[in-house]
Amino acid sequence: MSSYKYKHLTLDDRITIQKALKEGQTFVEIGALIGKDPSTVSKEVKAHLDYRNTGTRSRGYNPCRHRKRCTKQYICGEDSCGFINRLWHGKTYCSECALCMVNCPDFEEEKCSSLKKAPYVCNSCKQVSSCTLAKQFYDAKEAHKTYEKTRSDSRKGIDITPEELDRLDAILSPLIKQGQSIHQICMNNAAEIMVDERTIYNYMDAGILSAGNIDLPRKVRYKKRKSKKVVRVDKKCHIGRTYEDFEAFMKGHPDFNVVEMDSVEGTRDSTKVLLTVFFRNCSLMLAYLREANTAKSVTEAVNHLYEILGREQFCEMFQVILADRGSEFTDPLAIEFDEDGRRRTYVFYCDPQRPDQKGSIEVTHEFIRRIVPKKTSFAFLTQDKVNLMMSHINSYTRKKLNNRSAHQLFSFFYGADTASKLNLEAVPANEIILKPELLK
Structure with missing residues (x-):
């Protein structure tokens, strides 16, 4: 008996089905034998019907409904027609001839009514040896051969016409070469593409699109990151602000907005760095x-945000700040309080060597690295170029955001005017570029 966990029927399952059909068992009974739903058995039998146009030992195949009372002779004009019957009985009827169905103007096909209902086959029929109608059988070995061939064929080749391929290539390849992912492209061009993401990846793996896997942002394997020397900082600033303290604080304030902060560095030939x-x-x-x-x-950047947003909006948006233990975040009081000594936020720190505790910002850094790869100097960067880069990144459609962009959600929460204050612009989906060419 097969286990329910196996999706496909085995040859043993099919042999069991054939034997059970021969014994006249129902689909429910057969399903219980092989551990499958009765509908699975029904679909299997109907999908692998073996059609046979055979007669009996003494009478050939003839499905005409008039065959038993037909007295017509020599309709086709063949002298050899009914030779065996004439030899034994001295007479020839067209109902004995295989050409009867082709030449007789009165031919009407009769189909066995039993084949229209379960089990749809003649395996257990007691009249099969004397029947001259079209028959249907279930043959386990033939069914399994057909199944294996279908499975093999479905995994070979590309099922697409040259015209359709050219149409898809014209849509997909330019956007892929702009640094967009397959998901981004599919979500914003679904009505034109009309194929799923997995199919597009298969086309790319097969090399039939102008764009290749090398153009996909996450298909290329990079070298393992080199470990950085840990920067030692004054540990006193972490007292009362550890990650454990953060978790305890959030339990008491579950509705507070959390903002993660980090730094992205360029090469050593430039001191410029991104917050x-x-x-x-x-x-x-x-x-x-x-x-x-x-x-x-860092304090200057926070003060800048505080100034352009205003106290009320800043305090709403930056209720909690979570940073790592880098030296640039070692002045929490300057971040937490404004120049008048009023609290504007709460600062907490991740545990040492635990970037996963603020994993979201680490993952989003990948977008920056698509445009400004590692080992790239930041000397050429200006704030205007950084704003442009972030506008493209934040306009990017993401699956985890229910196929919306971060810019759309931010505007929903805080308003489009706030996004404008922060120099963020919405970039049309098909104009998004996540490659170094954006800043050239």
């Missing part, structure tokens, strides 16, 4: 170019 600000509630990321990776530059 990234990630809003967990909408996955939007801001980035600010700093001349040096210092605690003062």
Whole structure:
């Protein structure tokens, strides 16, 4: 007996089905024998019907409904017609001839009514040896051969016409070469593409599109990251602000908005560094170019946001800030309080060597690295270029956001005017570029 966990029927299952059909068992009984639903058995039998146009030992195949009382002779004009019957009985009837169905103007086909209902086959029929009508059988070995051939054929080749391929290539390849993912393209061009994401990946693997796997942002394998030397900081600033403290605080304030902060560095030939600000509630990321990776530059960036947003909106958006233990975040009081000594946020720190505790911002950094790859100097960057880069990144459609962009969600939560204050613009889906060419 097969286990329910196997999706496909085995040869043993099919042999059991054939034997059970021979014994006249129902689909329910057969399903219980092989551990499958009766509908599975029914579909299997109907999908692998073996049609046979055979007669009996003494009478050939003849499905004409008039065959038993027909007295017509020599309709086709063949002298050899009914030779055996004439030899034994001295007379020839067209009902004995295989050409009767072709030449007789009165021919009407009769079909066995039993084949219109379960089990749809003649395997258990007691009249099969004397029947001259068309027959249907279930043959386990033939059914399994057909199944294996169908399975094999379905996994070979590309089922698409050259015209359809050209049409898809014209839509897909330019957008892929702009740095967009297959998911992004499918979500924003579904009505034109009309195939699923897996199919497009198969086409790319087969090499039939102009764009190749090398053009996909996450298909190329990169070298393993080199470990960085840990920067030692004053541990006193972490007291009362550890990740454990953060979790306890959030249990008491589950509705507070959490903003993750981190730094993205270029090569050593430039001191410029990016401060990234990630809003967990909408996955939007801001980035600010700093001349040096210092605690003062972080405070200046926070003060800048506080100024352009205003106290009320800043306090609403930045209720909690979660950062790593880098030296640039070692002045929490300057971040938490404004120049008048009023609290504007709460700062907490991840545990050492635990980037997963703010994994969302780490993942979103991948978008930045598509445009500004590692080992690229930040010397050429300006804040305008950074704003352009973040507008393209935040306009990107993401599956985890229910196929919306971070810009759309941010505008929903805080308004389009706030996005404008932060120099973020919505970029049309098919104009998004996530490649270094964007900043050239």
